Amino acid sequence: MQTARSRALRGLRGAAVSAALVVCCTSPGPPAAASKPGAGSVRAAAGTAGSPVAASAAAPAQARGRQATCDAPEASLRPSGKSGPAVKRIRKRGMLIAGVDQNSYRWGYRDPATGEFAGFDIDLVRAVAKEVLGDPDKVLYRPVRTNQRIPALLGGKVDLIARTMTINCDRIGHVAFSTVYFVAGQQVLAPKGSPVKGFDDTLRGRTVCTARGSTGATELAEETHDADVRLVADQLDCLVLLQLGRVDAVITDNALAAGQAAQDPTVELVGEPFTREPYGLAMRPGDEDLVRRVNKVLKAYRKGGADSPWSKAYDRWLKDDLRGVTGPPKAKYRDRPRTTPHTGTAER
Amino acid sequence: MAQPPSGGRGIHGLTGNSASGPGRATLPLPGSGPHATGLPRQGGGSGTDPAAGPGAAGAKGAGRLRRATTEPGRLRALGTLLAVLILGFGTITAWQVSDREAAAAQVAGRSERLCANAAGIHRALADADTTAAAGFLAGGAWPRSVRERYLRDIDTASALLVEAAADGGAPDSASRAVAELNEQLPRYTGLVEQARANHRQGLPLGGAYLRYAHDRMRSELLRAAEELYALRATRLEAERSRAEARPWPALGAGAVVLVALLAVQSRDRRRTKRILNLGLLSATLASVAALAWLAAGHESARSRLSDDGGPASRSVRLIDEARIQALQAGGDESLTYVAGGSVPTRDGEDFYEASYRERMTRLTGDVRGSGAGDGSILARAGQSADDAEGRRHVRAAVADAAEWRERHAAARTKDEAGDHAGALAQVIGDGPTTRESSDRVDTALSAALGHERLELREAAGSARDMLGELPLGAALLTSIATVCALLGIGRRLAEYR
Known part of the structure; x- marks a missing residue:
């Protein structure tokens, strides 16, 4: 090609x-x-249909009516520190397995000098590991490609995906998202x-x-x-x-x-961003306790204004080049898990 | 064409005017001896009459026409025909054999060298690309050994390109490919340096530059190098075919000469009741010798070229192809780690990993025991190798390639399990790495290549030597045959005086 x-x-x-x-x-x-008449x-x-990623990775404004609509996609389960089967499984293993990007500078990338993962997404994963396992270093980073995020998650290869993943109506049928931790466009x-x-x-x-x-x-x-x-x-x-x-x-x-x-x-x-893309950590819909636990981490992560872990991570990784962000996005919650998660996969 | 009138007697023609004047040599001149015996050497008298020649010449023109219907006239015509046929045979033989000799010399020399030069360019470029990627995996700064190997590869490629340009001849597809390579190489090295500079600063952009450079290498440089190689290899094969081609026109001319000589002798016997015409018999023997030499000489050269040179030439092409696949598989392997999955195929696989697997499958197929899978390049190279040494090198390459695939799979498994550093250590670290395996494959293939190239050059060289004396020999023998035939005819003519 x-x-x-x-x-x-x-x-x-x-x-x-x-x-x-x-x-x-x-x-x-x-x-x-999809070409505009008169163009x-x-x-x-630009290759949307037939492209393996496009169907769900591309998730622009629902306002256009091309995407599935759904009820409050950004609303996630309320935070809780209670340990369920998912958290216990991770504790038993002693290692959190995170699906990440290794090529996105400042978000998730492998530092060429050290070979270690670093970035805004990676900091989040470390915070989750600290909460669940008591040690931010107990993470196994597994690079996943954009079009492999949902299959890797549903196939059990990773516990969560922290990889600039946009919450949208197509995806919430397949995976459970945390609350929004960043809004890009x-x-x-x-x-x-x-x-x-x-x-x-x-x-x-x-x-x-x-x-x-x-x-x-x-x-x-x-x-x-x-x-x-x-x-x-x-x-x-x-x-x-x-x-x-x-x-x-x-x-x-x-x-x-x-x-x-x-x-x-x-x-x-x-110019200005011309789409709105809320990022969330993705988990399996069945791992309800993990979703709540991650939301607890995110809640603490946002707290503290300019001294919050979120702000520090923002200052460290993004502030220089991504201006106009005043603080973390507000969390939206729902009380009950979404019903009837699809069994098929939107992404291959 | 200097024909002294006194030379009319055939016997004197033997010493006096070689074979150069067939038409005239048969002319019986007034001064010729009035009779002849059956045995050529006995006619010692040479009735030269200096005055007769020029004096008779004017009258002869009209006389010749008249005599054409007479027996002497027919004999003269036959003599002329025989001389033309025999000399034609000699000329065609000398020309066709020289052409085949020149072709064999090309196979043993320049064409083969140019073919190896093109293969060398491809190898150096592909190795530079793989080495650059390996340097990336080593961290921010390239290890000294990697840097040196990369520079050596670039230097080698540049030097070989200079050679290729100098040897290129007229502007053709080959020189266009060379020009393309000369244009692209500095751009490629520029991109690699940009990649290095970014990489040293710890920026992922370096990896993107390297992938871009690699893409250029694949789609521009290696493609042009492959084109150049294909052109050179095609020409080499064409030269070999040319040297091998049976010289049918020469063989046919020889057959015609023999038939003509036999027919003339048979006519002679019928008309004169004499059994032998020594001149014509000698001419026949000399022609048979020339024809036999031509047939046997070219046949043995041909068998050397096709029985030894053919397999060697096929082997060289297969091994060159195997090296190309192996080197690029090495590049793909390194790029898999540099790109970190950022380039997927349509099926959602990693582009470089998929390309690696494809190349290795092409190279060895499914290795069973110590043999490469059916239809793979190395399996074909093994079949093509016609001696123990050649097969040994190919077997070594197959074994090394199999080990490489195992090591590669182990490293991939580690990487996919999240142990990137462990995987890298198995790719470029110290000890048993995939890089070591790929280098061993290249070494084994290089030894196999050296062996087969030598065989090809030797076969073509000895074919050239076998043909070397044939043109002169054929010229000599056919000259003798011409003279003898003229003497034989001259003897009969003399009987009409």
Whole structure:
């Protein structure tokens, strides 16, 4: 797939043509299904249908009516310190198994120098391990790919997923989320001083980069603002292309974009987030006691204003590049678990 | 063509004017001896009359036409025909054999060298890529040995590219591939340095750069190197086929000459009741010798080229292909750890891990006992190796590759269980690592390659030597045959004086 794309590119330098080709060659699904009439080409067909991740990883505003609707997806079970079967299982094992990302700088990544995991998500996992096992180091980190998050969880490979995972109506049928610990949104990343000012008409005629199957790709399929779209395997590949001058801007969620900006001081987030993506830790629906326990951890994590663990983690990992965040999101609760969890998987 | 009028008597033609003037040599001149005996060497008299030649020449033109229907005229025509046929046979033989000799020399020399040069470029590039990835896994700074190996690979690739460009000849697909490689190589090294710089600062961006560099390597550089290799290998194979091709026109011409000589002798016997014409008989023997030499000489060269050179050439291609797969599998293996699963295939697998498995399957198939799986590259290379040493090297490579796969699987299991450091130690650490296995595979394949290349060069070299004296020999023998045939005809002509 990579080869086909680069060959196509070598031959056809014209930005519009090549972007159209890239999309055609790389998107597995039927093209242009979601393309806006009048956008004039297949450029916007950023591979949503047929892409394994898109169905649920891409979860933009329900307001558009494309997603399943549901009752208060962000409301989670009330916190409790009571130990049930899930907590006992983890204690018996003496190790919390967490599914994490290893490539998202500042969120979940492996420090190249030490080989250790670090980031905002990792700090959360450590806090959970401290609560459940009394030791933040008793964690087995298992890298899971975006499209493997739900299968890894339901298949019993991990106790929880801490991996910039958006709570949405598609997913709450399969997994149980903690309360929201961060609210991100899709945003544009561009070089400082770039004419690109946000997800708007300043993108006209520019080339924008986003990860294949991501929310960004879905959004661009809806509305390109007349930009050419370049799809890559991983969001960080966009920063490489940006530095090499092959794309003009990157669209990704601002949490990840902050990680990119942290690696390159000459780029910055521009404009406002144009989607709302609440992050939660995901667990198995049956592990009710663990969900409540994690919510207890999160409750304590938020507490204390500027001195709260949440604020300290924010200051350490995100503050420099992700401004405009005043504090942790408020928790929403429900008393009873959701009924009829689906048995199938939304993600492969 | 200098034909002194006095040379009219056939016997003198033997010493006086070689075979160069077939038409004229048969002309009976007024000064020729009026009679002849049956035995050529006995006609010692040479009735030279310097005045007769030029004087007779003017009248002869008209006379010749008249005489064409007479027996002497027919004899002259036959003599001319025989001379043309025999000399034609000699010329075609010399030309066709020289062509095959030149082709064999190419197989033993330049073409083979160019083919090895292209394989060397591919190897150096693929190894550089794998080494760069291994350097990444070692942490922030590359270990000295890794850095040196990487630089050595790049230097080797550059030097071989210079050679390839110098040897490229006219602008063609091969020189375009070389130009493409020359253009892309500095870009690649630039990307690797960017990757290193970011990696040293502890930024995951370094890994993204490395993946980008690797992608360029795969889709641009290695693709061009493969193209170059395919072109060179195709040419080498074409040269071998050219050297092998039976020289049918020459063989056919030889057969025609023999038939013509026999027919003329049979006619001669019918007309003169003489059993032997020594000149024609000698011509026949010389032609038979030339034809036999041609047939036997080329056949033995051909058997050397196809029985020894053929398998060796196939082996070289298979082993080159095996090396390509093994080296790139090594790159995929390292990239699996660099990318950390950030590049999935459509089936949700890790792209690099899937690519590793595919390459290794292509390389060895399912290893059973000490043999590679049916249809795999190494299984075919084992079949193609036609001696014990060649097979031994291939078996060693199969065993090392099997061990590599086991070690790889063990490391993957560790990594998937969350023990990243433990997995890395099994990939690039000290002791029994996958990197060590892959290096051993490469060493075994390199030994196998050296062996098969030597066999190919030797086979082609001896084929070249076998053909080496044939063109001159054929020229000599056919010249003798021509002269003898003319003498034989001249003897009969002399009887009409």
